[in-house]
Amino acid sequence: MAARKKKRSLAQPRRVPGRRPGRANSRGVIVDAARARFARDGYEATTIRGVASDAGVDPSLVMQFFGSKEGLFVSMIEQTTAMSDSVFAVLAGPRSGMGRRLTMAYLKLWEDPVSGDKLRSLFRAAAGSPRASRMFQGSIEKTLMRSDLPAAMRLPFLLAVSHLLGTAIGRYIFELPVLANPSLNELVSLISPAIDGYLGTTSPVPTRRTRSR
Amino acid sequence: MAARKKKRSLAQPRRVPGRRPGRANSRGVIVDAARARFARDGYEATTIRGVASDAGVDPSLVMQFFGSKEGLFVSMIEQTTAMSDSVFAVLAGPRSGMGRRLTMAYLKLWEDPVSGDKLRSLFRAAAGSPRASRMFQGSIEKTLMRSDLPAAMRLPFLLAVSHLLGTAIGRYIFELPVLANPSLNELVSLISPAIDGYLGTTSPVPTRRTRSR
Numbered sequence: 001m002a003a004r005k006k007k008r009s010l011a012q013p014r015r016v017p018g019r020r021p022g023r024a025n026s027r028g029v030i031v032d033a034a035r036a037r038f039a040r041d042g043y044e045a046t047t048i049r050g051v052a053s054d055a056g057v058d059p060s061l062v063m064q065f066f067g068s069k070e071g072l073f074v075s076m077i078e079q080t081t082a083m084s085d086s087v088f089a090v091l092a093g094p095r096s097g098m099g100r101r102l103t104m105a106y107l108k109l110w111e112d113p114v115s116g117d118k119l120r121s122l123f124r125a126a127a128g129s130p131r132a133s134r135m136f137q138g139s140i141e142k143t144l145m146r147s148d149l150p151a152a153m154r155l156p157f158l159l160a161v162s163h164l165l166g167t168a169i170g171r172y173i174f175e176l177p178v179l180a181n182p183s184l185n186e187l188v189s190l191i192s193p194a195i196d197g198y199l200g201t202t203s204p205v206p207t208r209r210t211r212s213r
Numbered sequence: 214m215a216a217r218k219k220k221r222s223l224a225q226p227r228r229v230p231g232r233r234p235g236r237a238n239s240r241g242v243i244v245d246a247a248r249a250r251f252a253r254d255g256y257e258a259t260t261i262r263g264v265a266s267d268a269g270v271d272p273s274l275v276m277q278f279f280g281s282k283e284g285l286f287v288s289m290i291e292q293t294t295a296m297s298d299s300v301f302a303v304l305a306g307p308r309s310g311m312g313r314r315l316t317m318a319y320l321k322l323w324e325d326p327v328s329g330d331k332l333r334s335l336f337r338a339a340a341g342s343p344r345a346s347r348m349f350q351g352s353i354e355k356t357l358m359r360s361d362l363p364a365a366m367r368l369p370f371l372l373a374v375s376h377l378l379g380t381a382i383g384r385y386i387f388e389l390p391v392l393a394n395p396s397l398n399e400l401v402s403l404i405s406p407a408i409d410g411y412l413g414t415t416s417p418v419p420t421r422r423t424r425s426r
Contacts, residue, residue: 042255042341127386128255128341137387144391154391158383159403162392166379170371173340174350178357178367179375190372194407 027065030055031079034072039121043073043132073125073132077139080122083115087161088147097204099160099196103188106164110172111184120172153199160198167191240278243268244292247285252334256286256345286338286345290352293335296328300374301360310417312373312409316401319377323385324397333385366412373411380404 033055037046048069052059066072086109090102110116126136149157167187170179179187196203246268250259261282265272279285299322303315323329339349362370380400383392392400409416 041257044254045258124341124343127382128337130337133387137389140387140389155395155403158389158391159380162379162383163376163407164379165382166375166377167372169340169378169382170375174346174353176350176353176371178371182368190368190411194376194410197407197410198403 026055026057026061030057030062030065030072031076035076035118035121035125038073038076038125038132043125043129048072070135074135074139077122077126077136080118081139081143083109083118084143088149091147091149091157095199095201098199098201099192099194099203100188102160102199103164103192103195104184106161107168107184107188110168116172119168123169123173156198156200160195163191163194163198239268239270239274243270243275243278243285244289248289248331248334248338251286251289251338251345256338256342261285283348287348287352290335290339290349293331294352294356296322296331297356301362304360304362304370308412308414311412311414312405312407312416313401315373315412316377316405316408317397319374320381320397320401323381329385332381336382336386369411369413373408376404376407376411 030051034046034051037051037054041050046069048062049059051072052062055062062072066075086105087102090098090105093101110119122136126132144154144158167179170176171187172180182190193203243264247259247264250264250267254263259282261275262272264285265275268275275285279288299318300315303311303318306314323332335349339345357367357371380392383389384400385393395403406416
């Protein structure tokens with residue numbers, strides 16, 4: 001990602017009234033515009049020019065930040081998969097009730113209006129085109145490698161997460177009433193035994209005396 | 214679906230050498246062409262004209278058969294979801310080992326080169342656009358309603374199927390090596406206890422004396 005040299009100082013961008021101020025903010029505005037375009041038009045039909053127009057910046061600035069449409073897409077994936085930290089954090093906690101906490105942490109990301117919108121956009125774009133699927137694959141692989149997950153736990157963990165992904169797709173992408181109508185708590189209670197099964201962890205016995213968050 | 218009046222008799226289409234013969238065959242050729250276009254370009258970017266050109270027929274014939282792009286997409290969904298008969302058939306069988314048979318029946322549809330290609334194409338197109346997702350939702354609802362599934366079993370059954378869908382997406386759409394490398398049998402053995410959990414059915418104890426297909 002070679003940044004082109006600019007005459008104007010990058011540290012002191014000229015403020016245009018009504019325009020977005022600052023480089024860091026421009027970057028965020030561009031990624032947000034890209035996310036919306038990728039979700040609506042798909043990876044293949046999205047253009048740098050269209051994203052720049054939506055973000056209110058010059059296409060050359062998009063190129064300067066991200067290098068290419070592929071670079072822009074990968075940045076969007078990485079910003080979104082960074083949200084998975086809350087899911088990995090569960091794996092470092094106590095084993096009792098881990099299935100419930102993992103299920104809750106994962107589905108909460110989809111349930112929240114802000115992170116849920118990002119996940120839906122990413123998923124639609126990543127699944128919609130084989131090229132986008134490959135970039136998504138690469139990012140998941142990197143995330144797995146960076147995690148502390150022992151090699152022997154990778155398959156059980158991905159079976160658990162793929163279960164949660166499939167349920168999230170049914171509830172938040174296809175919005176099937178049978179999966180979309182139950183409360184989040186109800187769904188988590190039904191799913192967590194399967195997740196505990198994969199993790200080899202245990203569900204606390206659900207009695208009135210047990211803390212059941 | 215108002216079919217436009219044609220001067221030439223539909224019962225006796227003029228055969229053009231090298232062209233596909235017969236109406237029934239034309240219909241299939243058009244659906245196949247549509248599937249490829251929807252998967253490659255997405256629902257929004259696909260046009261009747263493009264599909265007709267790929268199928269080697271006149272756009273008016275596509276309109277006459279399917280009425281609209283939406284009608285064409287719904288026909289493609291219905292042709293593909295008809296493959297789920299093998300999955301529903303498992304529910305009518307013996308309860309012992311049902312999780313294993315359901316998991317195998319479902320994943321075999323994705324594993325088979327012909328039906329797998331159809332499922333990948335449908336899934337990419339259905340997930341890639343909110344409008345396409347809604348049509349897919351409608352078709353799944355109809356399939357559920359037509360099935361003999363008792364109302365109380367719909368949520369557990371959809372949790373089981375959404376698990377299998379998520380795993381299929383990881384293995385066949387994103388091709389994550391951790392999920393794509395194991396053999397189908399290995400995967401089915403790991404997943405079926407979770408599916409039995411949802412169905413309230415039992416896995417036969419895996420001893421040498423037990424029949425373990």
